[in-house]
Amino acid sequence: MQPENITLANPLRSRNDIRQLINELLNAVTPFFKKDASRVDLANFTAHYGQRVANMETFSRLLWGVTPLLAGGSEPEQFSFYIQAIKNGTNPQHADYWGEVDPYDQRIVEMAAYGLLLALAHETVLAHFNEQEKTHLWRWLKQSESQAIPDNNWHFFPILVQVGFHKAGMATHPQALEKHFAAMEHYYLGEGWYSDGPGRPRDYYISMGFHFYGLIYAKLMEKADPGRCAELRRRATLFAADFIHFFAEDGAAVPFGRSLTYRFAQAAFWSAAAFAGLEVYSPGVVKGIVLRHLRWWMKQPLFDRDGVLSVGYSYPNLIMAEDYNAPGSPYWGLKTMLVLALNDSDPFWQAQELSLPALNAEHSIPQADQILVRQPGHLWMLTSGQLELNNFVNTEAKYCKFAYSTRFGFTVERGRYGLSHAAADSMLLLSEKDNYWRGRRDCACVKTADGMIYSRWQPWHDVTIDTWLLPLGDWQVRVHHIHSARNLDTAEGGFSQPNRPHPLVETGPGSCQLTTASDISAIFCLSPHSRRGEELLTPPNSNVLFAERAAVPLLRGELTAGKDLLISAVWAGESADFNAQLCPQAIIRDDVVRLVTANHEKRLTLTDLPEISV
Structure with a gap:
């Protein structure tokens, strides 16, 4: 059953449709805002980092929808709440201060949303901050520069904070930025692919993590760091030629790997490609991938009865959740709403939505x-x-x-x-x-x-x-x-x-x-x-x-x-x-196996193995 506050009839074809969806998703959470607090409490279950940080995470992940609204020229209905919550959460003297971060702290993950907020909407947001409040925000985010973090896609979180500082005219730490980019070079595999840390998987974190953040950096830091931005674009272009094969004609993406509860973040890469003006497929093709994906997801029973995104995949399901999936974790899917930061005249919105290009079977x-x-x-x-x-x-x-x-x-x-x-x-x-x-x-x-x-x-x-x-x-x-x-x-x-x-x-x-x-x-x-x-x-x-x-x-x-x-x-x-009747046949002779259908044949030799030490 679709909740009443999420409009099933929304065709999700225009910029206004996306704006409406973001507002509906944000407004469904509004009843759970705590007055004069900087956290949002959605449910009684939690993650390994505890309820207090989990509630801060929920608030912060909503900003992935708030920021495109602001950058696109509109405000969420509860804009004043978001402003006050950020002030409270970054003020060390306030009872609801988000606190000093520890090594490997979940709050470092959430700082990336504030980096993008400063980068795209600093004029609108900081107009409501006095100098002391700006300093509080800067000092709280600055903690990301030096804390120990997992050696994986987390390196992009302090990088986005530096981008926000740069665009908002705040003091930056160039050495920290260089350190984090250098760390990620150790697991770049070539042809646009990273592993999510040394020896780690190649899953959706490569698209919704490395390349999503990398394309944001390439767009916003093009003048300040042209060489690196060009390389990030080159890698994303290579990756796109593979990643398009993860999407079906109806908009669904292959479910694989961890963190599937982020759901439509599976298409966040394509929103970042549009945002960065990546010339890889025509704007109409990219638009089709993003909008069909969102339409597919809005047909799934992924909401609780009150319109809040559940933890699960196509339906509420804590059984498949990770230890780090808290009630607000699914709102990372709002990263795919980045296309709303593009104005009406952008080629993405001007283009006619197109089907997938011809792809090899x-x-x-x-x-x-x-x-x-x-x-x-x-x-x-x-x-x-x-x-x-x-x-x-x-x-x-x-x-x-x-x-x-x-x-x-x-x-x-x-x-x-x-x-x-x-x-x-x-x-x-x-x-x-x-x-x-x-x-x-x-x-x-x-x-x-x-x-x-x-x-x-x-x-x-x-x-x-x-x-x-x-x-x-x-x-x-x-x-x-x-x-x-x-x-x-x-x-x-x-x-x-x-x-x-x-x-x-x-x-x-x-x-x-x-x-x-x-x-x-x-x-x-x-x-x-x-x-x-x-x-x-x-x-x-x-x-x-x-x-x-x-x-x-x-x-x-x-x-x-x-x-x-x-x-x-x-x-x-x-x-x-x-x-x-078209089932393949296996013809086995000595150590050679021939696998045959009416139209295909492949053969393999059982003894023809790579050098292996077991």
Whole structure:
């Protein structure tokens, strides 16, 4: 049910439509403003940094919507509250002072919003501040210059504070800025890609973090720092050619990685590209990506009944939340509203909204170890080697599955014991005959080449699995070469789909197919090793896209100690497009596997492996 204070009828096609949406999102939070305070209390749950900082975070993240309104020539209805709250929060003598920050402090994250506020709306905002109040604001933000922070996208937060100081005529610290830019160079991978810190994943933080902030810097500091700004634009241009493949024709983006509760921040990169005037795709194409994405999200049940953004993905779901997701965390999605800072005459708003350009059905990204596959009504991604070293909640489910889908999402683990709790979709799980299941987590080696992704992983120290993932047209094929010192049970799942209505289940000695009027999800065993087809039902609220129980087509089998070869083919999409007769065939001769369909063929050699030390 859509809350009354969020207008479902908003077509989200014009600048005024976006302005209306921002105001509705902000106004839904207004009843939770605390009089004479500088925090917003939305709910009773909290994050690891505690309720007081979480309430400060909520207020601060609203500024990602307030700032584009101000820069675009309008004010939020509660403008006086925002001004007074900032004054109170940065005044050391006030009871609601936000406080002195500590190393690795969440408040440093939120300082970026104030940097952008100063950069884009300092004249409007500071007109309401006296000199002492300006000094308080400057001193509070200045704490970001020297505090220890995680070695990842956080380096951009003090950088944006320096940009705000520069644009507002406040004293800057050029050495701090240089230090943080230098730190991020250590994990620039080339071709526009960063990892989110040394050895860390390549997820949406690269788009909504590194490049979003980098393009803001490139726009606002072009005269002061032209060389760096040109390089940031160059990298963003390279990245855009890959990132466009993450978006489906209906506006959805592939759900993958942590922090999915930021939701429409998935398109923040494109808003920053428009803001910076990045000449990568035509303004009409960029406009289409942003607006279709927002329209897709506004069709999801992502709000609580009072119109407040919930924690979750397409629906309220604390089960998939991170330890750092507080009630106000989802308002980071307002970063995508940056396009409202562009005036009516900007090419973005003047352009006619256009569809996605012609894109290859298969797009490989070696720097991220990802392959995007586009079929009618279904966009999916193969990936390997994306372990999040901080071990955030459900890391394996969010990063380590074989595939992620705009149509079918993915499930998160609900418990170690029992297969139904173990998030078996798009995974090979193994159990040592005790119903405790292990899947792929960290990889000893990953290589993306020749239209396939290879990885080596060890669920136990004496079980080594070499896995190849490859698309063959609309089919996904997986090859697992297993060396095991243990007797194991195996379970390999295809894409999950909603169990309501319950799908027609067709199982056989080596296949399982789940069919509804609109969808099919199927998995077939292509290897000589015998496996039986089964349907698996997961608990409710385990899939990030739908709340009902998920149905997963599954292959079950047993392995004895020694060497084994498991090959499977997966298909999922619109029912009308499926033809089981087109399932790939696996032709195995010695150590060579040929994978063949009517229109495609790929081959791999099981012994042709990268140099690996395990």
